[in-house]
Amino acid sequence: MNEPGPGDVGIETAWMISDMMGYEEQMRSHKVQVMYNIWKDFRSRCNDRWMNEIENEDLMQAHEGMKEVISRCRVRIDGGGNHVAVIGPCHAEVMGAWRRCQAAVKLQPYRPPEPAPPATTSAPSAASEAR
Numbered sequence: 001m002n003e004p005g006p007g008d009v010g011i012e013t014a015w016m017i018s019d020m021m022g023y024e025e026q027m028r029s030h031k032v033q034v035m036y037n038i039w040k041d042f043r044s045r046c047n048d049r050w051m052n053e054i055e056n057e058d059l060m061q062a063h064e065g066m067k068e069v070i071s072r073c074r075v076r077i078d079g080g081g082n083h084v085a086v087i088g089p090c091h092a093e094v095m096g097a098w099r100r101c102q103a104a105v106k107l108q109p110y111r112p113p114e115p116a117p118p119a120t121t122s123a124p125s126a127a128s129e130a131r
Contacts, residue, residue: 027082035087039070039094046101058104066097 027035043066050056050063073090081087 025084027084027087029082032077032082032087035091036074039073039091042094042098042101043067043070046098049101049105053105053107056104056106059101059106062097062101062104066094066101069093069097 043063046059046063046066050059053059069090073087073093076086077090
């Protein structure tokens with residue numbers, strides 16, 4: 001059985017978006033803007049990861065790729081492609097770029113050490129009570 005390609009995933013995403021919008025096939029401008037804001041957040045997070053690993057060439061390329069995908073999609077959508085058949089595949093491409101960004105991260109996220117358990121006091125022994 002063949003794995004679905006990015007276009008197939010994009011079409012599935014398009015129809016999920018359509019379903020969520022009550023089967024509308026056109027996204028209104030405020031909903032398109034919400035999608036852009038989501039993409040901008042992913043791009044910003046990828047940029048932050050790159051800034052934490054400025055020497056990481058793979059992460060830099062992933063970030064550049066994400067910027068290109070978002071830019072290309074915005075041009076298509078702003079040029080009259082606010083149909084879910086355009087937005088769905090674009091969203092799938094952006095999510096693919098985000099996964100490449102995550103995969104390129106080499107540093108482990110900082111996790112503060114867990115606090116030590118409280119010290120338990122034991123009952124005084126018979127020898128210490130005799131003193």
